[in-house]
Amino acid sequence: MKLKIAFFDMASCEGCQLAILDCEDIFLHILDLVEIVEFREALSETAPRFDIAFVEGSINREMDADRLRDIRARCSWLVSLGACASHGNVQARSNALSPAENLQRVYGAEACHTVHTDPEYWPLWAHTRVRAVHQVVKVDYHLRGCPVDRHEFLHLVKRLVAGSLPRFARQPVCVECKYNGNECAFAHGETCMGQITWGGCDAICINGGYRCDGCRGLLPGANLEAHRALLRERGLGEAEIDSRYRLFCSADVGPQEAQP
């Protein structure tokens, strides 16, 4: 019997689901291996149970957390899909501010007051902290990146279908940069997050002439002290370094271990 897979979205741009739909050249072959039973972006059906749940997006409201717990209870493997689900992504930057200050910044003083006083808006008030999926439920695998890499998605699905363990090498972006024979970003005066960031993206940004901004999250055991010192040596100020670390919020949520 084919494995049943389902996709869910929380707070996100849904770009990761699009990245998966981008497998269109082999999508029909994927459907020979698995059955998609819930996927709002691609079909209208829903399902009570499934083998693999892919959850995209961060958990911003308590009702999202409840929904996530329900999804967890209905699946065998839960996979966090992308940077929002894996470590909060850009929206988790709001965690650094108090909720009142945050609301005032985004909606203005008057709207902030309404949210404070009108019970209709209280669910919004409860939106106080952006969480990654693994901060609410157990996550079996992380598909990292903003957006996810379709080859990693395919690897995971193929391995689970075959009954073997998916493997996401615990190594920084530098490894794939060397596989590709790239010139190091530091070799032309750029600064890069590659040394402390989970690889698996084929160093796509550096291949294209840019630097790594760390969208795949912090590598467990990364030598942050040395990395900050290096960025300082290359002329970045403390505030700039903090901003670089917080862009995808990987540093705030911390590294996620590969499981199992």
Added chain:
Amino acid sequence: MRGFLTTRTAVLDWLRTLGQQEDVFFPLPLGENSFSFDKVRQHSRLAFEDFDAAPGEKPFRASSCVQPPGKKLSPNNEQIFRFSKNAHGEYQLTPTLDERPRIIAGLRPCDLKAIHLMDRVHSDDIADAHYLTRRRNTTLIAHDCLQPCDEHCFCDATGSLRWRQGADIFLTPQPEAKLLLEALTERGERRLDDAGFAPCSDIEERRALAEEKRAQPFGRHFDAPLQRVIDTVSDSWESPVWDKHVERCFSCGTCNLVCPTCYCFDVQDDYNIDDPDSGQRSRRWDGCMLEEFAVVAGGHNFRPQLAARQRHRIKRKLAWLPARFGDGSFCVGCGRCGHQCTVDIDIFDIANDLLAATEARP
């Protein structure tokens, strides 16, 4: 031995012509400050340094070629075999061997020695057919160095500066924008006979001329002769030096992955999505500085400490493999690891620190 003398331009034109018939790899510009051994096309920008070039003035240097040329003989993600099910439901394996002829040109003596060492490694015990098949079909055209690459170079200290073995053709810079071409193998002779260059009758004098021009001292030198370095690294197990040189280390594996004598790999199987009964096994470059390198079945990591991984790397280059093969240092002094490490961790400094620590010991 046959020799020819012609202009640099004529040699580069010859390489461009050959590049239209087969794969010719030559250091081509990469990014802003690097080079990469890539396929030569009709209009590729090829250059060799001048006979009178000052240090650093060269168009390209060994250490600024991000990947050493020898990696062309064992490319990353190389397919080892394909598998499929036959009519009886049994799996059949078909090895993948790459027999295409190719030329690697412009490689330096350090990289040449590294290829010689890799020939030894891959012929030892169970021969690596994938490497050896490519190697058999590869012509090597090496180029002498009269000036060190940069401040990272220490090829003379590791005994690779004057390495010629393994080259089919060896190029030596000459005054007046000329090159001396020596055929060192039959394959080299065949190639040069077809090229139509003017024969050279005074090879020895020409080589002496270049030798005279060679920078002295050449690059960096250890604080002791090479054999003392090898003995010292061999005897160093517990040492604060190992800890010192990992304080800034990211464990990113760059030093392994750009090293011309690192050859470790990791294999993985993958099945075809359109026919799950078939697929392939491939291998990708691995590195002993990476955290998961020594993880075995069951999840145990027998080298979890970074300093232990660093020690392992240095000992492979300067103690264990030299002892195993009796062919001198496995560090060829190309300077890539130190050059490309973003926090300047350099095997040269580690070796010198070990020497100093041993001297200081009562």
